[in-house]
Amino acid sequence: MDTTRLWFEQALLPAGWADAVAIEISGGRIVAVTAGAARGAAVGFSGAAVPGLSNLHSHAFQRGMAGLTERRGPGDDSFWTWRETMYGFLARLTPDDVEAIAAELYAEMLEAGFTAVGEFHYLHHAPDGRPYDDIAEMAGRIASAASATGIGLTLLPVLYEAGGFGGAPAGDGQRRFANAVDRFESLVARSREIVRDLPGAVVGVAPHSLRAVTPDALDRIVAGADGPIHIHVAEQRKEVQDCLAWSGRRPVEWLFDHHRVDERWCLIHATHMSDAETAALAASGAVAGLCPVTEANLGDGIFPGVAYLRAGGRFGVGSDSNVRISVPEELSMLEYGQRLRDEGRNRLATDTGSTGRQVFARAVAGGVQALGRSTLGTTDGSTAGALAVGDVADIVRLTPDHSALVAARGDTWLDGWIFAGDNACVADVWAAGRHVVRDGSHVGRDAIATRFARTMRALAA
Structure with missing residues (x-):
């Protein structure tokens, strides 16, 4: 050797x-x-x-639409109007297109100092919604891009089952994502085969969100998971309101009521939490997957970072929509959002001394945990944030x-x-x-x- x-x-x-x-x-x-x-x-x-830092949340194909959504529409623009533009962009993408975009993205991530990526992968099917002959064709293209560039890959096949809370049917714009649970389990199994020869690759599962996965399906895929579990949650106020209307519970509250959320979990965004939800997430040992540049770009809101860290919470960062690929922009945006809200400085430093060092070390540790990469090196994460x-x-x-x-x-x-x-x-x-x-x-x-x-x-x- x-x-x-x-x-x-x-x-x-x-x-x-x-x-x-x-x-x-x-x-x-x-x-x-x-x-x-x-x-x-x-x-x-x-x-x-x-x-190197782990980029714990990426939708690779969206790098191709960076800069295409910065146009004001006739009404108030929001995450929901942005989503319609995204659906239009992906309608034409071929497997070759996705591989080319992903390779460019992963090279940019490595040039920025990200050495591993969690690919929250939900673009599965052909434009008409039918699976490719190889059900994991698109996952294979992601793996090929990771192999070509050398970035560490945690592949997170996404279950997108419904178009809204309560199992509402998926819309036309979501047909390339949608799977029933049986077909999704076949997709996960095939994804494991695809990455078997990719050094250090990890496969987890990603129920897209509470609005896109029914409770029965969530129970089933969580029970069968043997790796990381990632889920979008509480990104938008509308999502919180819709979850309350459906269940009488806020999203993070509902998740904790129905599942044992622990160190395997990564809750992406978790922007709009109550004080009780913030404390519960911090105590669980799960990672908050924060994407500050995308959250700012989409107008999501500001994560309750100060209260979360005071409660002992763990976090990592991701580039999500990939509108910008930058370690310093993600970490400084995270800190600056807290400063703007609180009208103070050095908000995420829980000890005296360097804010950059503390934020960086926590992001490294959270990323290693969320991507299931702690098992690839030291097992307890005690040296995360340093070279050991x-x-x-x-x-x-x-x-x-x-x-x-x-x-x-x-x-x-x-x-x-x-x-x-x-x-x-x-x-x-x-x-x-x-x-x-x-x-x-x-x-x-x-x-x-x-x-x-x-x-x-x-x-x-």
Whole structure:
């Protein structure tokens, strides 16, 4: 088994920042970390090494429609009007289109410092709603894009059964998503076969939302789940109102009344929660999957982050609609939303010291848990947010050549990147030990970008 030896001027380790750090990688994992090491025969890098971040919530095909929805309509624009535009865009997508868009997206994620992705995958069928000959054709294209780019994949096949609370029929715009439970279980089984040879891949399940899955179907797929469970919940006020009208309970309240929500679960958005719901989610050990850039783009609202963290809650971040792909924008938007609401600063720092370090470490830990990747390295998550022996070798090098990082030391690497920097702060990325980004560009950038451009021009014709 080949061994790679890297050396960094600084690196973030479980005990804190260290100088002159040698990292040894074998079989996609970190097998040795030595601080105060001579460079020797290792490949040396300036700047700082930090863990890669998991992007815990993505709809890959939506990267292709970025920028196409920023037009005011005749009435009030909202998530619900945006959704109609999204349905129109996806109506023409072929499997080849989806693979090209996903490859571009995943290369961009790696260039931004995301080293794993949770693909909340619900575009299953042909435009007329019939399954492809291979029921998991589209899942296979997602897996191919992940393999080509090197990003770690947690594939989350989505059950989309209904068009509204109480089992309302799915509409025409949802026919490419819709499955009965039996067919969905076949889709999940086939998805597991597809990713079997993809190193480190995880398969979970994703009941789309309480409005799109009936209670009986939710019971069945949760009972059969042996990996992560992700669900959209309480993203919009209308969703809360509709859930109350249907059940007499708010969405998070209903979920906790009917299921044992635990560490396997990731509740996406959870924007509109009562104080009791916020406390219950925090106590459960589940992860809140926050997508601050998309939530701002769609006008969802602001997550109750301060109260949630004070109650001990866990979170990670995702790029959801993929309108922007940026670690610092997701994390700074999360913090800035809390500041705007509370008219104060450093809201998500629960201890004195660096806000960037605390937000980053929590997002790393939450992402590893939500994507089921803790079983791929250290099992207890205690070293999440740092580079440790036993972890998957997901490493990001931040460059001192960027103006926001030119004088960085210690926690100012993270504060500078998150609050003053951008994607150009990321110089190199290793995903499971594979050197996938060099000098800021994905190693397959030219071919991936060419295919993506050809696909988008054909779709625009």
